[in-house]
Amino acid sequence: MLKTVINYILGMGPSVFLPFIMIIIGLIVRMKFRRAFSAALTLGVAFAGMSVIINFMMSAIGPASQAFVKSTGLHLRAIDMGWTPLAAVAWAWPYAFFMFPIQIAINLIMLGFGWTNCLNVDMWNVWNKILTAVLVAGVTGSLPAAFIVGAIEVVFELKNADLTQKQIYKITGIPGIALPHAMGLTAVILAPLNRLLDFIPGLKNINIDAEKIREKIGIFGENHVMGFIIGFLIALFARYDVKGILTLAVQSATALTLFPMAAKLFMEALAPISDAAGEFMKRRFPGREFYIGLDWPFLAGQAEIWVTTIVLVPVILLAAIVLPGNNVLPFGGILNICFAAPALIITNKNLVRMFILGVITTPLYLYVATSFSPIITNLAKSVGTIKIPAGQLMTWNGMEAPGFRWIWAHAADVINGHFAGLVFLAIWGVIYVWYYRYMSRREKEVAKELGFDMTANPLSMP
Amino acid sequence: MKKIIVACGSGVATSQTVASKVKDLCEKKGLRVQVEAINIRNLEAHIKNCDMYISITPYEKKDYGVPVVSGIPFLTGVGLDVAMKQIEEVLRK
Numbered sequence: 178m179l180k181t182v183i184n185y186i187l188g189m190g191p192s193v194f195l196p197f198i199m200i201i202i203g204l205i206v207r208m209k210f211r212r213a214f215s216a217a218l219t220l221g222v223a224f225a226g227m228s229v230i231i232n233f234m235m236s237a238i239g240p241a242s243q244a245f246v247k248s249t250g251l252h253l254r255a256i257d258m259g260w261t262p263l264a265a266v267a268w269a270w271p272y273a274f275f276m277f278p279i280q281i282a283i284n285l286i287m288l289g290f291g292w293t294n295c296l297n298v299d300m301w302n303v304w305n306k307i308l309t310a311v312l313v314a315g316v317t318g319s320l321p322a323a324f325i326v327g328a329i330e331v332v333f334e335l336k337n338a339d340l341t342q343k344q345i346y347k348i349t350g351i352p353g354i355a356l357p358h359a360m361g362l363t364a365v366i367l368a369p370l371n372r373l374l375d376f377i378p379g380l381k382n383i384n385i386d387a388e389k390i391r392e393k394i395g396i397f398g399e400n401h402v403m404g405f406i407i408g409f410l411i412a413l414f415a416r417y418d419v420k421g422i423l424t425l426a427v428q429s430a431t432a433l434t435l436f437p438m439a440a441k442l443f444m445e446a447l448a449p450i451s452d453a454a455g456e457f458m459k460r461r462f463p464g465r466e467f468y469i470g471l472d473w474p475f476l477a478g479q480a481e482i483w484v485t486t487i488v489l490v491p492v493i494l495l496a497a498i499v500l501p502g503n504n505v506l507p508f509g510g511i512l513n514i515c516f517a518a519p520a521l522i523i524t525n526k527n528l529v530r531m532f533i534l535g536v537i538t539t540p541l542y543l544y545v546a547t548s549f550s551p552i553i554t555n556l557a558k559s560v561g562t563i564k565i566p567a568g569q570l571m572t573w574n575g576m577e578a579p580g581f582r583w584i585w586a587h588a589a590d591v592i593n594g595h596f597a598g599l600v601f602l603a604i605w606g607v608i609y610v611w612y613y614r615y616m617s618r619r620e621k622e623v624a625k626e627l628g629f630d631m632t633a634n635p636l637s638m639p
Numbered sequence: 640m641k642k643i644i645v646a647c648g649s650g651v652a653t654s655q656t657v658a659s660k661v662k663d664l665c666e667k668k669g670l671r672v673q674v675e676a677i678n679i680r681n682l683e684a685h686i687k688n689c690d691m692y693i694s695i696t697p698y699e700k701k702d703y704g705v706p707v708v709s710g711i712p713f714l715t716g717v718g719l720d721v722a723m724k725q726i727e728e729v730l731r732k
Binding site for chain 2: 179198261301302350351353355395397398400437440441443444445448451453455459469471472473474475476477478479485514583
């Protein structure tokens with residue numbers, strides 16, 4: 178009976194069942210019914226709005242990308258949608274909300290036992306773990322495996338917040354915060370590469386003033402401008418006429434401008450819950466000191482991040498064309514922030530090194546986006562309101578922690594008798610052990626440099 | 640009505656969290672205000688049309704022409720009263 182009711186509600190699609198779940202959660206965290214209803218409806222509106230824009234983009238870019246494939250002979254069938262549509266379909270996964278209690282419980286346990294000093298109040302990026310879970314479920318077909326890998330990611334994120342806290346303080350000067358964001362896990366791959374750069378003569382201390390460059394090229398970092406340029410290029414190579422080229426360019430600019438506007442509604446709806454969860458967690462440890470784990474934007478003032486993402490755009494476009502086996506047509510995720518933020522920390526704000534690391538890791542992002550594109554496309558289709566033409570795929574180039582996600586998802590596939598992923602996991606594990614020691618040492622060095630007394634109190638401030 | 644802008648990396652998550660919180664706290668004090676979350680890359684276009692800027696990133700180096708307050712207290716809870724007082728002063732002017 179209950180199952181029939183649940184299935185009936187789920188059958189109405191995410192723009193209806195998400196608000197249902199939201200009202201229930203809202204009442205559990207003791208919101209007034211009026212506010213819970215308003216927040217829930219906002220969530221439904223966010224989802225329906227997102228679907229409208231995805232369909233608009235698919236109807237504009239879809240045919241253009243097919244014409245692009247035909248005229249160039251390049252088989253780039255998976256349109257890179259960027260992160261906002263992915264967040265929408267991840268929240269639409271029927272089990273998505275179960276990731277909230279998992280993240281909160283793991284964090285409280287780890288704080289209680291002193292295994293981390295980070296209290297993560299960033300409830301928005303629970304969706305990172307939901308996306309991981311969705312991808313694991315897509316690879317393995319197993320729901321328990323999906324949640325187990327999601328839980329493992331929570332642990333690694335919190336450890337990574339501990340391993341970068343002092344270095345982030347040195348960069349931002351903001352006390353008491355840390356970065357438990359999934360994008361930080363890319364540092365496990367970036368750190369050894371950056372260490373290798375130490376051995377190249379001449380690269381040791383070279384750097385460029387990013388602020389000056391940003392003033393000149395900053396306009397390319399604006400969503401509508403970048404959307405216009407990429408749309409223009411796709412239509413040009415698809416051999417559209419002038420009117421067709423300019424129309425697609427403006428439509429692309431429209432999609433990339435509207436995506437964040439609609440995605441903002443998700444946050445507006447989730448804010449009260451996120452607030453309640455944060456307060457709930459803080460109340461558990463009245464005497465205990467900890468860093469507050471936040472989303473990445475406190476780093477967004479660093480010019481190096483924006484300059485790196487912009488100068489990597491031509492690199493990503495070129496790589497997409499020349500890399501054998503790549504099927505990603507770069508578009509919405511072309512400004513690869515999820516790479517630039519961890520690279521900023523690992524290189525300690527060194528623009529030259531960030532660019533070199535970006536060039537080296539661009540294939541990783543493209544291949545992981547290629548590998549996951551069928552799963553992401555199926556997920557979007559299962560939502561029901563999103564229409565994707567046959568033969569067309571969608572994906573996200575530049576996702577957080579591509580290495581972590583791909584390796585753990587394929588390692589989890591061992592439950593189906595596929596052992597290859599375990600080999601990658603073993604290699605990753607060895608690198609992680611090195612990374613853990615290397616970063617612990619760097620933290621101590623920075624702490625000493627800034628005058629923290631780590632021995633008396635690891636949380637002390639100068 | 641006075642207008643406050645909050646900027647973050649995408650104009651989606653962090654800035655919207657802070658914006659919702661500030662609006663909520665202002666309403667509880669009976670202050671009417673418009674709080675808008677924006678993308679930090681569009682900051683220059685928006686800063687001319689606002690009465691206050693809430694920054695998630697360090698901001699001391701630059702003069703924006705409007706009062707600036709840190710948005711971090713609204714995320715961590717530390718120093719929230721002081722930040723709120725600064726906002727109130729601007730709104731009651």
